Amino acid sequence: MSIEAREARQPWILLAPALTAIGLLLIVPLMFIIVYSFWLRSAAGxxxxxxxxxxxIAALTDRFYRDILLNTLKIAAVTTVACAVLGYPAAYFIARSQGNKLILLVLLMLPFWISYxxxxxxxxxxxxxxGALNSALIWVGIINEPIQMLYNETTVILGLVHFLLPFMVLNIFVSLDGIDTNLEDAASSLGATRWQGFLQVTLPLSLPGLAAGGLLCFVLAAGTYITPVILGGPRDAMFANLVYEAIIRQLNWPLGSALSLLLLIVLGVLVLIYNRYLGMAQLAKGLG
Amino acid sequence: MDDTKRYERLRERLQNGDISRRKFFGLLGAAGAAYGLQTPFAKQAFAADVTQVRFDGWGGVVSEAFRKYAFDPYTAKTGIKVIDGTFPGGDEYLAQVRASQPGEYNIAHLSGVFDYARYASFDLTSELNLANIPNMANVMPALMNAFKSITPDSLSAAPYDYGTTGLAYNRKYISDDEIKEKGAKILIDEKYKGKIGGWADWRTRLWYAALQTSQDPNDIKDMDAAWDAVRKNRDLLLKYWSSGAELMSLLAEEEIYVTEGWSGRIYALQEQGHDIGYYDPPNSFGWQECLFVIKGSPMAACEELLNFMLDKDTSIAVAEGQSYPPALDPTKVDLGDKIPKLPAFDPTGTLSGLTFANPAYWNGNEAAWSEEFGRVQRGY
Structure with a gap:
C-alpha cells in the first residue's frame, strides 16, 4: 500500500470508534424515532x-403545540439574554483579573459539582x-405576610439562568481571554475613552464567544424539562414537557416521537443559521 | 476450554511470532463482535438456570422492609439473588418495560387495577401457579376479584396493599367541619385560590371533577361539566404536584392548605407532627397495589418470592413502613395494633366502603382523556 493511501486511511481509522459510537447511539435511535413518528397509537394503547x-399533521397544525413551542422559544430567548447580561461582566472580570484567574474559574465550575x-x-x-427571602423580609419588617414568589414563569427563567449562566460565562471568557490587551491600550493612545475602547474594540472582538454562549444557552434552555416541573405553575410547560407527557404519561410514543423531532428540527435550523454566520469552530473553542 | 485460556493462548501465539499483530487484533475484534451478538440470546438460555430475580418498586422504607423480611430470607433459602430496582411512577416504569427485552424485568409493585389492565393490553401478563403461593390464601378475595375480572382464566399478580386518595388539609386554616361540609368541592373554592394543590394525574383530576359535579366517577355522563371543574380547579391551583415527596413538602411548608393526597403519605406527615387532616369524601378514590409478574420472567422463582413477600411478617412490616394497609384479610390474620389505625383500613376485609376505578371504563377512555388533560392543564 502506498504512503498516500495509508495516510488517506489513517483519519478514518482514528475516527472509526467515534463514528461507530455516534452511529449506534445517535443515528440508529434517531432512525427508530423517525419511523415511530409515522406510526399511530391505537385506542387500546x-x-x-x-x-x-x-x-x-397534529404537531404542525395544532395550535396547542404551536403555542407551547413559541412560548418555549420565548423563555429560551429571555433566559439567553439574561445570561448574556449577567455573564458578560463576570467573564470580563475573570479575563482581566491578575493572578487569581484560576481560582475564579474553579469557583465558576463549582455549581457543576451539585446535581442540577x-x-x-x-x-x-x-x-x-x-423560605429564606420571605423570612428575612418579615424579620426586617418590610412585609407582614409572606409573598408568593414561586411557581410562575419568572421562577422558571430564574432556575434556567441559574443553570446556564456558567456556560455563558465560560464561552465569553474564552473569547475575551484571547483578545490582546494591547489593542485596548492602542485605542486609549488614539484618544478613545475606556468605554469607547470597550465598545469599539473589545466587545466586537468578543462577539463570537457571546454568540457561542448564546447558542448553547438557547438550545439547552429550549430543551429543558425539569425546571418547569419543579419551579413552574399549573400552566408553565415547555415543549420537552409535552414530549415527556406524550411518551411517558399517555404512552403515545408515535406522537411523542413526532414532537421530539419537531423540536430537534427547530433547534437544528437555529444551529445551521449560527454555523452559516459564525461557524462551529467558535463553539468548539468555548466548549474546550 | 474457557475464554480466558483461549485469549492467553492467542496472546502467546502473538508473542511467539506465530500470528501477526493485525491478525491478533482482528481475532480479538471478531470475538468481541460475536460476544455482543450472542449476549441477548444467551440471556434467554441463562434464564433456564435462574440465579437472580429483578424486583422494581417505590424505594425508600418499603424497599428496606422488603429487603429485610423477604429478599434476604428468600436468597438464604433459594440461593437466588433479588436485584432491587426503583421507579418514580407507574407510567415511567411501563415505558421502560415496553422498551426492554422479555425477562429483563420480573416483578413490579404496581399501582391500581388499571395498571394491571394496561399490562394486559400490552400483552405483558404472565400466568401464576397459585399452588406455589400458599400465602395467597390469606389475601382478601375482594382484591383478587378485581384482577380476575380482567384476566378471568389466570392471575399475573398478587394484591399487596390498598389505600385512598382523599382530601388532605391544614387544620390551621381549614376546620374538620368545613372539609366535611364542602367535601371535594373545597378544591374549587375561590376562598383558597393560590393555596390549593393537585396531583398532575388525569385520572385523579377527572375523578375529583366527577365528585365536584355530583357524578358517578365510574360513569361520568356530563363530560363538559367535568372538564369545566378541572379547569376551575386549575385556575385556583398554586401548583400541580408530581410526586409524594412534593405533596408532603407543599403541605408541610404551608405553600398549600388543601389538596387531594395519598392516605399513607398524609399519615406519614401526621406522624411527623404536622397538623394535617385527612378526609375521604363520599366516593373517594380507592386503589390497590399489587406485585405483578411480567411476561418472560422465571415463574417458579417469582412465585416463591411472592410467597415470601405475602408472608404475614413481611406484609405487616411493609404496611407499617409505607402506612398503607396490607392486602391480607384482617378476619383471617392478626395485623397487630398499628395497621387498624391507618387511614383507609377496612376491618371487615370486604372493602365495600371503598370505591375503586372501573378499569374497563378508565382504560377505555385513557387515550382521549389523558391527551385532553394535557391541554386543559396548560390553559386550554
Missing part, C-alpha cells in the same frame, strides 16, 4: 405500525412561603 402523517435538580430545588428554600 398498542402502537399501529404503518406510514401515517397524523402525528405530523438539587440546584433547581434550592430555590424553593429561598423563595418559598417559609
Amino acid at each position: 398498542a402502537d399501529t405500525p404503518g406510514f401515517f402523517f397524523d402525528n405530523w 435538580i438539587i440546584r433547581t430545588m434550592s430555590w424553593i428554600n429561598i423563595l418559598g412561603v417559609s
Whole structure:
C-alpha cells in the first residue's frame, strides 16, 4: 500500500470508534424515532405500525403545540439574554483579573459539582412561603405576610439562568481571554475613552464567544424539562414537557416521537443559521 | 476450554511470532463482535438456570422492609439473588418495560387495577401457579376479584396493599367541619385560590371533577361539566404536584392548605407532627397495589418470592413502613395494633366502603382523556 493511501486511511481509522459510537447511539435511535413518528397509537394503547402523517399533521397544525413551542422559544430567548447580561461582566472580570484567574474559574465550575435538580430545588428554600427571602423580609419588617414568589414563569427563567449562566460565562471568557490587551491600550493612545475602547474594540472582538454562549444557552434552555416541573405553575410547560407527557404519561410514543423531532428540527435550523454566520469552530473553542 | 485460556493462548501465539499483530487484533475484534451478538440470546438460555430475580418498586422504607423480611430470607433459602430496582411512577416504569427485552424485568409493585389492565393490553401478563403461593390464601378475595375480572382464566399478580386518595388539609386554616361540609368541592373554592394543590394525574383530576359535579366517577355522563371543574380547579391551583415527596413538602411548608393526597403519605406527615387532616369524601378514590409478574420472567422463582413477600411478617412490616394497609384479610390474620389505625383500613376485609376505578371504563377512555388533560392543564 502506498504512503498516500495509508495516510488517506489513517483519519478514518482514528475516527472509526467515534463514528461507530455516534452511529449506534445517535443515528440508529434517531432512525427508530423517525419511523415511530409515522406510526399511530391505537385506542387500546398498542402502537399501529404503518406510514401515517397524523402525528405530523397534529404537531404542525395544532395550535396547542404551536403555542407551547413559541412560548418555549420565548423563555429560551429571555433566559439567553439574561445570561448574556449577567455573564458578560463576570467573564470580563475573570479575563482581566491578575493572578487569581484560576481560582475564579474553579469557583465558576463549582455549581457543576451539585446535581442540577438539587440546584433547581434550592430555590424553593429561598423563595418559598417559609423560605429564606420571605423570612428575612418579615424579620426586617418590610412585609407582614409572606409573598408568593414561586411557581410562575419568572421562577422558571430564574432556575434556567441559574443553570446556564456558567456556560455563558465560560464561552465569553474564552473569547475575551484571547483578545490582546494591547489593542485596548492602542485605542486609549488614539484618544478613545475606556468605554469607547470597550465598545469599539473589545466587545466586537468578543462577539463570537457571546454568540457561542448564546447558542448553547438557547438550545439547552429550549430543551429543558425539569425546571418547569419543579419551579413552574399549573400552566408553565415547555415543549420537552409535552414530549415527556406524550411518551411517558399517555404512552403515545408515535406522537411523542413526532414532537421530539419537531423540536430537534427547530433547534437544528437555529444551529445551521449560527454555523452559516459564525461557524462551529467558535463553539468548539468555548466548549474546550 | 474457557475464554480466558483461549485469549492467553492467542496472546502467546502473538508473542511467539506465530500470528501477526493485525491478525491478533482482528481475532480479538471478531470475538468481541460475536460476544455482543450472542449476549441477548444467551440471556434467554441463562434464564433456564435462574440465579437472580429483578424486583422494581417505590424505594425508600418499603424497599428496606422488603429487603429485610423477604429478599434476604428468600436468597438464604433459594440461593437466588433479588436485584432491587426503583421507579418514580407507574407510567415511567411501563415505558421502560415496553422498551426492554422479555425477562429483563420480573416483578413490579404496581399501582391500581388499571395498571394491571394496561399490562394486559400490552400483552405483558404472565400466568401464576397459585399452588406455589400458599400465602395467597390469606389475601382478601375482594382484591383478587378485581384482577380476575380482567384476566378471568389466570392471575399475573398478587394484591399487596390498598389505600385512598382523599382530601388532605391544614387544620390551621381549614376546620374538620368545613372539609366535611364542602367535601371535594373545597378544591374549587375561590376562598383558597393560590393555596390549593393537585396531583398532575388525569385520572385523579377527572375523578375529583366527577365528585365536584355530583357524578358517578365510574360513569361520568356530563363530560363538559367535568372538564369545566378541572379547569376551575386549575385556575385556583398554586401548583400541580408530581410526586409524594412534593405533596408532603407543599403541605408541610404551608405553600398549600388543601389538596387531594395519598392516605399513607398524609399519615406519614401526621406522624411527623404536622397538623394535617385527612378526609375521604363520599366516593373517594380507592386503589390497590399489587406485585405483578411480567411476561418472560422465571415463574417458579417469582412465585416463591411472592410467597415470601405475602408472608404475614413481611406484609405487616411493609404496611407499617409505607402506612398503607396490607392486602391480607384482617378476619383471617392478626395485623397487630398499628395497621387498624391507618387511614383507609377496612376491618371487615370486604372493602365495600371503598370505591375503586372501573378499569374497563378508565382504560377505555385513557387515550382521549389523558391527551385532553394535557391541554386543559396548560390553559386550554
